[in-house]
Amino acid sequence: MTNRTTLDRRALLKAGLGVGIAIPTKSWAQPPNRARPQPGDWLVFDGGENSGQRITPDLLALEQRPVAALAKDPATSTLRDGSRLNRVMITRLDPTKLSEATKPHAAAGVIAFSAVCTHTGCDVINWVEDKLLMACPCHESHFDVYNGANVVGGPAPRPLAILPLSLESGSVVVAAGFTGRVGFTQQF
Amino acid sequence: MFNLRPLFALLSILTVSSVGAQALKPYQPVTGERLLEQDSDSWLLYRGSYDSHGYSPLDQIDRETVADLEPVWSFSTGLREGHQAPPIVNAGYMYVATPQNHVLALNAATGELLWRYVRYLPDDLQQFHPTNRGVALWGERAYLATVDSYLVALDAVTGEVDWEVAVEDYYSGYYMTMAPLIVDGVVMVGVSGGELGIRGFVAAYDAETGAELWKTYTIPAPGEPGSESWPGDSWKTGGVPVWITGSYDPELNLTYWGTGNGGPWMGDTRPGDNLYSTSVIAIDPSTGELKNHHQYHWNDSWDWDEVAAPLLIDYEREGQRVKGLVHAGRNGYLWFLERGAEAIDFVDATPYVYQDVFTSVDSVTGRPEYDMSKKPGTGYEASFCPSLWGGKDWPPASFDPASRLLFIPANENVCSTMVGEEVEYSPGRAYMGRGTSENGGFYVRDGADHIGELQAWNVDTGERAWTTTFDSHNWGPTLATGGDLVFMGGTNDRKFRAFDSASGETLWEYPTNSGVIGVPVTFTVEGKQYVAVQAGWGVDAQREQNLINMSQGTNTYVPQGGVVWVFALP
Known part of the structure; x- marks a missing residue:
């Protein structure tokens, strides 16, 4: 896979340079572990006693505290750990209680949310157990896991992106790319 | 690796009208003499002078006017x-650093934009603390961390980038x-990065070339003095x-720096004093040698960073002048x-x-002893006062050498509950090991009638002169002036205020756009x-407001958005 980096138009306009200027560009091969999760990737635990193991619904307790997971390319065995933007937090929820918008992205109740807060990019690792809310340790943004990680508290401007999942021979695989932009958006 | 960053930086300078x-x-180039004068x-400096007094003798604006x-x-x-x-001002040129690392150069008298650096x-x-606390000036350059x-x-x-160097790996x-x-x-x-398993340091660079001159870690490596206060490999990520x-x-040709707490947050994960955490350290700026230190409290378990630099004040004790x-x-504790x-x-x-953790402070060494029931640990939840943000967090105190008064922006009556949980180190990931407690682990003491305070203390008698209170919590840095005034914002009502430095009475206030x-x-x-001053609420002031709302059932909203405000007499 290759990726071409160019200066965006907005940067040029900001610099007052307009169009018609030659901008040096260079291509390079992006390491496969840096690429975002791809459809068909396996999902494996990232840390804990099952680290590296493929995720099956029975390895997750209902409404358990979300744990970290990463995608893994089954063809090359590449773990996509080259960017923190690739990390997701997974748990298992009651499919009958998922919001209609969230339900298609879960597999047997297993749901994966981007681990990166949309406020300033911190890892959303905390869990408010009695309210079933993911919580960011940096600025107390709270996300409702049954409702697409909608923001129910704190400064986050938008929900966490969902990584759609499906089941393949009983194991969880990535069904599609993230549903939205991962991480925070630089202002100005 | 093809590096676009310098090009981005160059292109991101907004050159504007040169009318201003x-x-x-x-x-006027900034010289060592000008900084000392x-x-x-x-x-010209973060606190106006090297002694960090946050004081100016200017007195046109005084308690009468x-x-x-x-x-x-x-x-x-x-x-x-x-x-x-702080807006850093050099003979009519003003430099304002913002969150997301923009720098604005402005005409200090008119507000006209001269240039803007956008990073x-x-x-x-990931930004645990989306903020910046200012540029430094030397020669004909402004320096941004x-x-x-x-x-x-x-x-x-x-506003062009003369050079830039990577100090460490943000990842x-x-x-x-x-x-x-x-x-x-x-x-x-x-x-910064105490939440992420870093090993803290102060580093020095040649102002002309950007070459690294020295790097002094705040945690000693094995074999260095103080290393015995860290078990195993904990020094690497402490x-x-x-x-x-x-x-x-x-x-003395010494710089004095405050240091943060050890990591993970629970002291029982790193038994020992953990030098040089929660300390003041003296570093020779010529060599980087760590010459001496004093640790305020050992084996922190409360997230009580002691990063605010001490004020260099010579005060009286028992008839003697103490270089303090x-x-x-x-x-x-003061x-x-x-x-x-x-x-x-x-x-x-x-x-x-109000502080309920220390049971005593040794009269010779200053070493505190703890009520261990107030010390959170792994799997042990404890409540303690003041809160994890302390009696005063980073907002700087100021000192009026004429009145001998020290002005402290404080928070009273707020406390924390914390419990530790096991945490595994992974580079760049949260490494605090703090579990979840009710209401975000924050509470207001029963019967409290206020939170924020501005306190004045006489440094020679060691006694408090007055206290002004606020319903709101207070995150306001202070400025003392020769006009017998103290300026401070910090409250959730968007007000920027001037206080009579002799009494604490509010003499003037102005509602800005934000906190x-x-x-x-x-x-x-x-x-x-x-x-x-800059208005622009956020970071921990906002986080504390969220927790106050959660614990008190309130819904106080403080608007965000940065504005540089400049005030003068008609």
């Missing part, structure tokens, strides 16, 4: 989050929010960041120390807010005195 520049006199027409103070210009930064930097931050950056851990030297007149959790400290062409910066600008004593260091600790070439000695310490958590400054242009 024409109204300005030629730029404490030229009151400018505000301040009622007429009015805004003369303002400038929207276009950014959200914590606007904490393009990496997508995978960035949240992606670079030190950038900007041409002060054009491993290192970031910077402080204003650099420059002594004799040596640019010093400290690193935190102890330095994220507030240090003070400098030119006679004074620090209002996050641990709730510390009086003595600074010397060979040692930092303890003098005395007094709680300035004021910026460091106020004062300066003159063509003989006229101005007061400048």
